[in-house]
Amino acid sequence: MSGRVGDLSEVQETKLEQFKTNVADITKPEHDDYYFLRWLRARRFDLPKAEAMLRAHMETREKMNLDTIIDDFQDPEVLVKYFPGGIVGPDREGSPVYIDPMGNADSKGLMRSVKSKDILKWRMKFSEKLYRETLPEMSKQAGKRIEGMVYIADLEKLGTRHLWKPAVDLCITYCKLAESNYPETMKSIYIVRSPKIFPVVYKLLKPFIDEETRKKIKVLGNNFQDELLKIIPPESLPVHWGGTMQDEDGNKMCPSKVCLGGEVPKSYYSQEMIIPDEQQLIQSSVKHGSRIDIPLDVKYPGSIIRWVFTSQDSLQFGIFYKDNEENKDVEIMAVEKYNSHLVYEDGSVGCVKAGSCEY
Numbered sequence: 001m002s003g004r005v006g007d008l009s010e011v012q013e014t015k016l017e018q019f020k021t022n023v024a025d026i027t028k029p030e031h032d033d034y035y036f037l038r039w040l041r042a043r044r045f046d047l048p049k050a051e052a053m054l055r056a057h058m059e060t061r062e063k064m065n066l067d068t069i070i071d072d073f074q075d076p077e078v079l080v081k082y083f084p085g086g087i088v089g090p091d092r093e094g095s096p097v098y099i100d101p102m103g104n105a106d107s108k109g110l111m112r113s114v115k116s117k118d119i120l121k122w123r124m125k126f127s128e129k130l131y132r133e134t135l136p137e138m139s140k141q142a143g144k145r146i147e148g149m150v151y152i153a154d155l156e157k158l159g160t161r162h163l164w165k166p167a168v169d170l171c172i173t174y175c176k177l178a179e180s181n182y183p184e185t186m187k188s189i190y191i192v193r194s195p196k197i198f199p200v201v202y203k204l205l206k207p208f209i210d211e212e213t214r215k216k217i218k219v220l221g222n223n224f225q226d227e228l229l230k231i232i233p234p235e236s237l238p239v240h241w242g243g244t245m246q247d248e249d250g251n252k253m254c255p256s257k258v259c260l261g262g263e264v265p266k267s268y269y270s271q272e273m274i275i276p277d278e279q280q281l282i283q284s285s286v287k288h289g290s291r292i293d294i295p296l297d298v299k300y301p302g303s304i305i306r307w308v309f310t311s312q313d314s315l316q317f318g319i320f321y322k323d324n325e326e327n328k329d330v331e332i333m334a335v336e337k338y339n340s341h342l343v344y345e346d347g348s349v350g351c352v353k354a355g356s357c358e359y
Contacts, residue, residue, distance in 0.1 A: 057269025109264025
């Protein structure tokens with residue numbers, strides 16, 4: 001049995017009902033069997049693992065403000081114009097088809113123009129819109145429930161420049177976020193125009209891609225257009241990928257639907273970053289593998305801690321409150337990796353109460 005609505009074994013039915021009971025304290029009325037089965041399939045109907053996965057997701061929703069991210073997060077212009085990818089149309093079963101010409105990505109240019117965490121938020125916003133807007137709309141059009149999308153990765157022009165470590169690290173971070181928070185999003189994955197370097201790239205990412213997702217990956221050969229047309233009607237596929245779709249101006253790659261990426265103009269570099277007078281910054285040396293603590297005394301509740309920093313290499317950064325009564329550090333902002341050697345990192349956090357903290 002597939003583990004989907006209408007195709008469940010007796011054991012799967014029983015586990016579904018038990019799962020809904022186990023997580024009733026964190027779910028909402030709009031969460032239906034389709035929703036619950038996503039998490040169960042992702043953990044092969046292992047109830048404790050599925051529950052742990054869903055509870056971790058709910059914590060991430062709160063930390064990243066995913067409930068309001070569609071309205072609250074403003075799309076950085078540089079990502080809209082230069083981050084490759086886009087939905088072109090439905091496949092033959094009504095599922096959205098997403099084409100990603102990732103070989104055109106200017107990873108360095110993008111990461112020098114916008115913070116890594118904002119790139120991640122932008123992709124999380126896409127996933128939220130997919131589930132809250134795109135899939136429901138396509139379900140109406142198809143007259144049935146559409147649960148996932150077809151993903152086509154065009155690796156033409158993919159090369160060693162894409163193995164730049166900060167970009168690889170960011171890609172891995174996103175893979176982890178996507179797998180943990182949006183399971184069963186991919187209906188199928190097709191790799192086209194793969195270069196010789198593809199096995200190296202896949203080896204780097206494979207450990208962070210769920211086994212069930214890996215099973216959906218198909219690497220197509222030179223005859224990929226015919227293979228894609230078996231699942232996608234020609235009118236839903238741009239000419240460049242084997243279909244008949246093209247823009248009004250005759251462009252066969254349909255940039256009106258698929259952002260083609262390209263080199264990011266230097267005018268975008270650090271445009272959204274706070275760049276302070278470096279003479280105002282305190283300089284510290286931190287050996288590889290070691291840490292430095294900067295203590296602060298917060299005298300009044302409601303105060304705001306603001307930071308701006310840069311570094312010669314990527315580093316990890318977090319904020320902790322010192323609980324003197326229990327003699328322990330309480331995490332206020334989780335430790336995360338920052339590519340602060342590329343752009344200045346700036347941010348702030350509100351302090352609920354007075355006391356001592358360190359970051």
